[in-house]
Amino acid sequence: MERVFHELRSGPAGLDDRDAARRLRVQGPNALPARGGASWPRALGRQLVHPLALLLWAAAGLALVAGTPVLAAAVVVVVVLNAGLAFWQEQHAEHAVAALEAYLPVRTRVLRGGVAREIPASEVVTGDVVLLVEGAAVPADGRLVDGAVQVDLSALTGESVPVARRAGTHPPGPPLEAPDLVFRGTTCTAGAARAVVTGTGAHTEIGRIAALTGHVGHHESPLETQVRRVAWLIAAVAVGTGAAFLPIGLLAGLSFTAALVFAIGLLVANVPEGLLPTITLALAAGVRSLARRGAVVRRLSAVETLGSTTVICTDKTGTLTENRMHPQAVWTPAGGRGRPDQDADRVPVLARVAQRCSEADLPDPAVGPGSGDPTELALLALAAAAGLDTRAATRERDRRAVHPFDPVLTRMSTVDTTPAGTAVHTKGAVEAVLGRCTAVRRADGGEDPLDTDGRAAVLAATAELAGEGLRVLALAGRPASDADLTAAREDVESGLVLEGLVGLLDRPRASVAPAVARCHAAGITVHVVTGDHPVTAEAVARSVGIGAGGLRVVGGDVLASMRERELDELLAADGEIVFARVAPEQKLRIVEALVHVGEVVAVTGDGVNDAPALRRADIGVAMGASGTDVAREAATMVLTDDDFATIERAVAAGRRVYENVRKFVVYIFAxxxxxxxxxxxxxxxxxxxxxxxxxxxxxxxxxxxxxxxxxxxxxxxAEPGLMSRRPRPRTEGVxxxxxxxxxxxxxxxxxxxxxxxxxxxxxxxxxxxxxxxxxxxxxxxxxxxxxxxxxxxxxxxxxxxxxxxxxxxxxxxxxxxxxxxxxxxxxxxxxxxxxxxxxxxxxxxxxxxxxxxxxxxxxxxxxxxxxxxxxxxxxxxxxxxxxxxxxxxxx
Missing domain, CATH: 1.20.1110.10 (Calcium-transporting ATPase, transmembrane domain)
Structure with missing residues (x-):
């Protein structure tokens, strides 16, 4: 590794700010070159040969046959002018959608002078040390110098199974097969590691491939496809009418020239020249309007789908709530329930685990803003209040091994060096941690066996805290041995001593309850799909008005035992549901079942494992502020503010755009x-x-x-009452x-x-x-x-x-x-x-x-x-x- 750092004139602490700024000026931004190409002639050609233009070309031909060249020339001028206008509007719409990427700046974490910083991915330079975690996109090509990750290389190799990458030796062979190299355009699906950047921008593997790639062709939205079919229908009606009335006109005594003029008139009168470009412009305007209000739609066709949404499956944390956690209550086996600010004697025993078992950084005026999961930030705040050192550099110095948070296991563990010796620290959902515990902590620091009564007491305390809408986490630990440094996760997370529980409060957003009420008025059902405790999820759902007519709560264990027919019947019945303690693959199953029973589904997600559900849904909604790069890439729409109310606004905007399309269709056809x-x-x-x-x-x-x-x-x-109507049926045409x-x-x-x-x-x-x-x-x-x-x-x-x-x-x-x-x-x-x-x-x-x-x-x-x-x-x-x-x- 020393040789790699020497060649890149870098080090384990990364670059300093002055060196990074200089390299950025020399190397340029970490971005792929903008693709040029002569695609505009093809785009302009499409406007000259669409059905309505072909109808006008036919009219011009008939005008020549009728001996009226001035009329023929006028029709041709109209075709060219209309094609130019439509082409300009289409290009304007495409540029507007492309410009929306500015609403989603990709950011990455790097070490600058040994301090973790979050910077735009475009500012990454060679020699930077990048921090890679689960769900993060790899911002540039690099070599791992510490840790191990699972990487999805499908963008480069087409292989759908993630591959392991670990710091170590660099054997000869193809770069894509090197076990310690990572590449731009790929994503981390598990693990944590550091990588030193070896190539940016065009000097990456994906940059080389992009240079060989041609321009991507135009893809029509379903709405544009429907309108094109209508255009062919109009053309057929116009031609058929002209063909039918031409002999009638001749029989009625018209000259052949007069009859041709009549046919030309029918053709021209039946052509709504501005229909297609107006629809494209309306969709693009809707996309820009949504972006200004916090919803970035990645393709034009999503706007029309939004308007027919019948079910929203929403996460709880950060979507219904503010995603700003702070400790509200603590519980220890020896002392029972208390408050962090009033029972200071109980905090240190919990704070020791919170201090070590985290990947977040608290805000530091000397370093910069904090970053990380809101739950971990709240636990670090608890540790900081207890006077413990919560700096990331100290935590990394003492860490010997880490088992990252697993959304299926719902827990995280670390092995750390402490003043009392090496120790295991574990945090996670109560059910996930309690099952790995064999003892509880006494007030004097000793241990008591965890018996049946003790487990019942823990679960009763959990239910009490969750019933108040608190997110409850269990904290545990035990002394570690050298074997724990290389042991399997199951072995490390065993024989734990339960230190206690922490109840974190995440208040519902003020905007959510009115938005839920508007969804209900619009005939939209709102289900909650979350990994949180059932009682906590139910309390939050009721507080924002979900399930006002009767709320059902279904746990992940119950869901797992259901047959597909039973799940279909559950979802087809009236009323709203809270799915709690749901694993990511179960979210996909819920979405598939909703689609199967005929619903148009919008689903929110923020994690790597949410990507399949986001792709399967009619509208996948990713969190822009707290979500992973994988989720954002899989989604149709990204919320820059992570607010449920933005989804409701997007549905309303989708309905408005679709209704406006119908308004000018009526206007033009009349x-x-x-x-x-x-x-x-x-x-x-x-x-x-x-x-x-x-x-x-x-x-x-x-x-x-x-x-x-x-x-x-x-x-x-929007017309008054637009959000008081039923969603548009999936099969209904424009x-x-x-x-x-x-x-x-x-x-x-x-x-x-x-x-x-x-x-x-x-x-x-x-x-x-x-x-x-x-x-x-x-x-x-x-x-x-x-x-x-x-x-x-x-x-x-x-x-x-x-x-x-x-x-x-x-x-x-x-x-x-x-x-x-x-x-x-x-x-x-x-x-x-x-x-x-x-x-x-x-x-x-x-x-x-x-x-x-x-x-x-x-x-x-x-x-x-x-x-x-x-x-x-x-x-x-x-x-x-x-x-x-x-x-x-x-x-």
Whole structure:
């Protein structure tokens, strides 16, 4: 090891701060080079060949066949512009999601001048001595100089079974097979060790592999997949309608050119150009909003899944509670119960074990903030109050062997040198430690055998403390021999002497009870899955409102004896459950059973062994503040504040985003009807009724006036009562039959009646009769241009009414408020400006085929907006009266 340290100009105490800072400037950050590549042409190409774009390409082709090259060119321009807009929005969304990594800075513990420090992993340099513990990600390539760990090398080798790595000799051979080397991108699944860093950034094994790796392709979310299927359906309907009405138009007396123009109109009118990019942008906006509120979602598709969550399986410590422990009570076999601050004579005997059996560091103004498990920090605080030396350097100096905390065994042990000789120190759950004890400590320091009555007294004291919501730990020890330094764990943790119990208080978070109540109102069931004592877990669950209608408590031993059918029946029954003393593999079993009975499950976790359950759940939620790197990597969402209330906010945001997608789907689909009706009227009348809208005017509507209000609807605040509805069924698609009825049957038909009426009114006012010529050179041509302009302006006015109507699906607009979405007002303002430009600017008039309207006609058309909104408002009022409380469910 001396040679390795010499080559790296380092030492067992690590680097000093000045040397580390200098190396960081020279070597650069410990990060993989950003991948470049020419992926953008492929992304842009996708926008040019998606179903709706293909429909427009077909329209451009028909325009060429019909001998209207200007129209063909206009359609192509629209395709290119829309593809460019969609491409920009998709890239913006991907960059926004990638930038969320800043919310999850990876940190690691290193020795700087012999003192343990927690620093960003990007600041690790060669020569640093890194402290590796269970659950930590290896921040850089290195060689172990002390200790042993189990490492998951699957990221590099594909081997799923963790391999052992131990400090010692370095035999020749492939680096990945060296028994003392660890690599960036891998994780420690067990043990504790120190490693000196030999390579960072691109100069690591995973950096070498990354340099050979191409760009990862685009993966659509389930929502995007659903919408793409809808787009193909729209394309099929448009093509089918055009093919069906083309011979009808010919039979009715239309020329072949007029029939092709009719087919082009149907194709263009049925294309909701902004649908796909608007959905992507809405999902990305939801992800950014969640990140600002403490929930970092790792992929866009998770936002839609959040909205359909039916069950939350939450841990207790740190999620329901503050995760800030402090000693509240002590109990010793000789003196019974007491308080740490009032019964100082009982503290030293417990503090000796707490001082030694720990991996945490208390805050030290001379060194830096503390770090470690909150339970261990609380025990160290107990030891510090007793006047013992709790410095990590002292603890490490005297430690001879360590058996790290095992989540299955629920205990930890160390073998340490003490003034009285070598000793074993053990802490853990009462059941786990009590079973390894054969004696109890007397007041004079001697030992008494632990008999049946003594065990009953310990368990009674445990139940009393746990019933008050305290986390109860047992502390034990015994003199050690040299054989204990190399003996198996089972042998070391045997023949122990019980020193006593410590009750630690972790108060429930103030935000949790209201969040649980909102989950219940939303029809979401909340189960507690914890390794804590059943009585403690039940007390905390009841204090935050979980199980208000009847709480069941199931221990890990009972769960282990259940058959799968029995577990399914337990979970399918009404009411909430506290699963206590649950092993990590049992958490996975609970999640699998919930999924099997049809629930959409969000589950929290923070440890290495929680990773399978996090991956199996529909939404895996890792703790960002206290969780391990393994858990964060396995999760779909990471809580930066570890707060249960953030999960509830994320569910609410998921519902809001999904509902907003539906809002602008209704908004976009509603405009197809008034755009299609003029062409159907033209075809069915055999040309006796002229076209009430031109293809270029449709393009001006779909691309110029429609897009910004649709984007604004994607940012709509949550509708009142959104979290008082049942979760969305897993199988329910983004588009429902009722949405189509509302878009086409209510909003669309109303808009079509108003705009077609305005078109005919302007013509009739000029003396038109069916079949009268309106083409260029005819006496009625100017009146015809005025009529089509009125149709164009009328559809825009109906768009404004539809935008306000689409803001709510159930509630009235009054409950939402007219000004609660200022982006919509900006979008409508832009829409009005574009419309005015198309109608009154001479250059636009020549291109689009419009003429200026008089003030009376404009005033009449503006009435369309409140009429469309009013008809929909009445329809929603009718549905609210007919279906009171349908959307509610009692959990």
């Amino acid at each position: 405009h197809a009807v008034p755009e299609v009706v003029p062409f159907l009227l033209f075809a069915l009348s055999g040309g006796a009724v002229p076209l009430g809208l031109t293809v270029l005017q449709i393009l001006a509507i779909d691309l110029g006036t429609e897009t910004l209000p649709a984007l604004a609807l994607g940012r709509e605040p 588009i429902r039959a009722r949405m189509l009825w509302r878009a086409w049957g209510v909003l669309g038909v109303t808009s079509a009646v108003l705009t077609t009426g305005a078109f005919l009114l302007v013509l009739l006012r000029a003396g038109w009769s069916p079949g009268a010529p309106t083409g260029p050179g005819a006496a009625l041509h100017h009146a015809y241009l005025e009529a089509t302009t009125a149709t164009f302006v009328g559809i825009v006015a109906c768009q404004i009414g539809t935008a306000f109507a689409a803001r709510t699906e159930h509630a009235s607009l009054r409950t939402v408020g007219l000004t609660s979405n200022p982006l919509l007002w900006w979008g409508i303002g832009f829409e009005v400006l574009v419309t005015a430009a198309v109608v009154y600017l001479p250059v636009a008039q020549r291109i689009v085929g419009t003429v200026a309207l008089d003030a009376a006609t404009v005033a009449l058309l503006l009435v369309c907006a409140p009429v469309v909104w009013g008809v929909d408002e009445l329809d929603r009022w009718r549905r609210r009266r007919a279906e009171p409380g349908q959307e509610r469910r009692t959990p």
